[in-house]
Amino acid sequence: MTEVFSSLAYGFSVALTPTNLMWATVGSIIGTLIGVLPGIGPVSGIAILIPVTYGMNPASAMILLTAMYYGTMYGGSTTSILVNVPGEASSVVTTLDGYQMARQGRAGPALAIAAIGSFVAGTFSIVGLMLFAVPIISLALRFGPAEYFGLMLLGLSSVTSLAGKSLVKAMLSMILGLVVSTIGVDLSTGIARYTFGIPQLLDGVGFLVVAIGLFAISEVLLAVEEIATAKREAIPVGRVWLAWKDFVESWWAMIRGTVIGFYIGVLPAAGATIASFIAYDVEKRLAKDPSRFGKGDIRGVASPESANNAAAVGNMVPLLTLGLPGSSTTAIMLGALMMLGIQPGPLMYQKNPDVFWGLIASMYLGNTMLLILNLPLVGLWVKILAIPERILYPLILGVSVIGVYGVSGSLTDLLLACGFGLLGYYMRKHDYPVAPAVLGVVLGSLMEQSLRQALVLSDGSFWFLVQRPISLVLLILSAVSLASPYLIAAFRKFQGEPAF
Amino acid sequence: MTERTHDSVAALLVAAACIAYLRGTQGLQSPLVADPLGPSAFPMILGWSGLLLAAVQIILVWTGRISPEDRPGSIGGYLKPLALFALLVVYALVLEPAGYVLATFAFVVISFLMLGEPLWRGGLIAAGFSTGLYYLFVKILKINLPAGMLFRGW
Numbered sequence A: 001m002t003e004v005f006s007s008l009a010y011g012f013s014v015a016l017t018p019t020n021l022m023w024a025t026v027g028s029i030i031g032t033l034i035g036v037l038p039g040i041g042p043v044s045g046i047a048i049l050i051p052v053t054y055g056m057n058p059a060s061a062m063i064l065l066t067a068m069y070y071g072t073m074y075g076g077s078t079t080s081i082l083v084n085v086p087g088e089a090s091s092v093v094t095t096l097d098g099y100q101m102a103r104q105g106r107a108g109p110a111l112a113i114a115a116i117g118s119f120v121a122g123t124f125s126i127v128g129l130m131l132f133a134v135p136i137i138s139l140a141l142r143f144g145p146a147e148y149f150g151l152m153l154l155g156l157s158s159v160t161s162l163a164g165k166s167l168v169k170a171m172l173s174m175i176l177g178l179v180v181s182t183i184g185v186d187l188s189t190g191i192a193r194y195t196f197g198i199p200q201l202l203d204g205v206g207f208l209v210v211a212i213g214l215f216a217i218s219e220v221l222l223a224v225e226e227i228a229t230a231k232r233e234a235i236p237v238g239r240v241w242l243a244w245k246d247f248v249e250s251w252w253a254m255i256r257g258t259v260i261g262f263y264i265g266v267l268p269a270a271g272a273t274i275a276s277f278i279a280y281d282v283e284k285r286l287a288k289d290p291s292r293f294g295k296g297d298i299r300g301v302a303s304p305e306s307a308n309n310a311a312a313v314g315n316m317v318p319l320l321t322l323g324l325p326g327s328s329t330t331a332i333m334l335g336a337l338m339m340l341g342i343q344p345g346p347l348m349y350q351k352n353p354d355v356f357w358g359l360i361a362s363m364y365l366g367n368t369m370l371l372i373l374n375l376p377l378v379g380l381w382v383k384i385l386a387i388p389e390r391i392l393y394p395l396i397l398g399v400s401v402i403g404v405y406g407v408s409g410s411l412t413d414l415l416l417a418c419g420f421g422l423l424g425y426y427m428r429k430h431d432y433p434v435a436p437a438v439l440g441v442v443l444g445s446l447m448e449q450s451l452r453q454a455l456v457l458s459d460g461s462f463w464f465l466v467q468r469p470i471s472l473v474l475l476i477l478s479a480v481s482l483a484s485p486y487l488i489a490a491f492r493k494f495q496g497e498p499a500f
Numbered sequence B: 001m002t003e004r005t006h007d008s009v010a011a012l013l014v015a016a017a018c019i020a021y022l023r024g025t026q027g028l029q030s031p032l033v034a035d036p037l038g039p040s041a042f043p044m045i046l047g048w049s050g051l052l053l054a055a056v057q058i059i060l061v062w063t064g065r066i067s068p069e070d071r072p073g074s075i076g077g078y079l080k081p082l083a084l085f086a087l088l089v090v091y092a093l094v095l096e097p098a099g100y101v102l103a104t105f106a107f108v109v110i111s112f113l114m115l116g117e118p119l120w121r122g123g124l125i126a127a128g129f130s131t132g133l134y135y136l137f138v139k140i141l142k143i144n145l146p147a148g149m150l151f152r153g154w
Helices: A002-015 A018-036 A043-055 A058-083 A093-104 A107-140 A145-162 A167-179 A201-205 A205-229 A244-268 A272-286 A300-320 A329-338 A355-384 A391-406 A411-429 A435-455 A467-495 B002-028 B039-062 B075-099 B098-115 B120-141
Strands: none
Touching: A002 A058, A002 A107, A002 A355, A018 A043, A018 A058, A018 A355, A043 A329, A058 A093, A058 A107, A058 A205, A058 A300, A058 A329, A058 A355, A093 A107, A093 A300, A107 A244, A107 A355, A145 A167, A145 A272, A145 A435, A145 A467, A167 A435, A167 B039, A201 A411, A205 A391, A205 A411, A205 A435, A205 B075, A205 B098, A244 A272, A244 A300, A272 A300, A272 A391, A272 A435, A272 A467, A300 A329, A300 A355, A329 A391, A391 A411, A391 B075, A391 B098, A391 B120, A411 B075, B002 B039, B075 B098, B098 B120
């Protein structure tokens, strides 16, 4: 234990140099900006920054890149809350309550709790990384395809929390997402599915295209209709600052989100997005008054925002302990590290302690810096809501186009996004929630591949699902999760209380 | 049309889409012996589930178990969004030949006009916005945006 503290002190000595502090700040600012822009994500951000890192020493380079990564987790929630456009996959869930809060005039508290939740999650997760990396990774290594399938099912079962009034519609939306995830080349067999002979579809339809279409474009179309028919409610001017009561209410949501996010983040391939959905689901189930979720409950913002930051830290665990990238972001980081001559993995601890501990120390710093940076910005962001919507929305579309086209350069993607926009508009007019569709797109391929791999490993027998302990636990949790609204309602009726 | 009809129509469209999706699985054969599910299994599960849910939805609406949202739709309401959508598609199509700056400027100005913003102010905002963003992304962040035929070589 003392060794950890002395190593950490060494790390701080590396991180607290003026140069590295500057890089941490630069990374945080760029990361926040990139997070705010819909469509440009941490992967693009790292790709942009890599040329900057040529010639830098490895510790400084990693400090810059990780500061940017966490910055994007902070920034992604901003557009989710203000205009219902998720900046990142991991900010989709934040739109559910965050946007409602903004429309009720509480954008300030929403943005503030997102920043604070991210900070709390980041700090505690870094402690987790420092102290528990090894035991956690050994548990994570026991996750095979069967367990991943169970985890994906658990993620999908969170659809019940996203359902609003109609579970059937939410599930149909989720099926839409799953259907979209089947488009493209099937990874196991190499056969193209649902590509209609269009070569650009061979890679499948990316989450981003779906999210920008279903959220951003449909939001604008819907707003335009409501403005035209004079049904748009004006946003009341509300508090900018967070009330102490709000903070206290969100505290446990933040802690739970952190724990869930961190562990799911450690699992390779499962990331911040799944973590945010599951954390939201858990929070809603544990709440005494779940009906407030989806209508502007602050815990609905605190929980996923904590989860996604914790997952970002968790993502670093397999990278640093085993040299295994768990996501595309960490894969690029791995590339950057190797270019700088560092081989992440079990030996990094011994061969490059300055990089390892300097990195951990800088994570604390970066987190703090992001909080200091973002809290004052809340006032500024809230002013954006004062821009008349007829000006704001076309501009949002202009930025979204960059998000979709700028990174892929694909006109097909852009047209697909437009198509999803129209679909999203239709869906929302008929009360089909769009968040489950995004959930389906994100989870679909991993779920299908896991199931098929597991079947290959078990020689075609489905019993593996219940024979392996972790898989069984996850399946039971999923079943409970799906059934629980009905169980709870039945239980309450039995007790003579109203069902909701 | 009542909201109940709207809901049923939506559910029927979903059912039709599921049937089309299921038909798409017919061409998929798995050559591998070791992969018992094959590429068609998951789509079939999804297609049938979707069909089932759409049927459930229609039944629920018509037996009154769900009270549809009270959202009177007016025909006039659809025109503006659809017009904006058409404009968006045109914007996407001209993006490459005309370049980001011009295409965005045109799109933003026309949208402003559609939404009732005065031309002179809209034009100024659009010009500032498109050039500003282009500069930010291409020069500072080095993300490629189409320069278009006028600005090639910039």
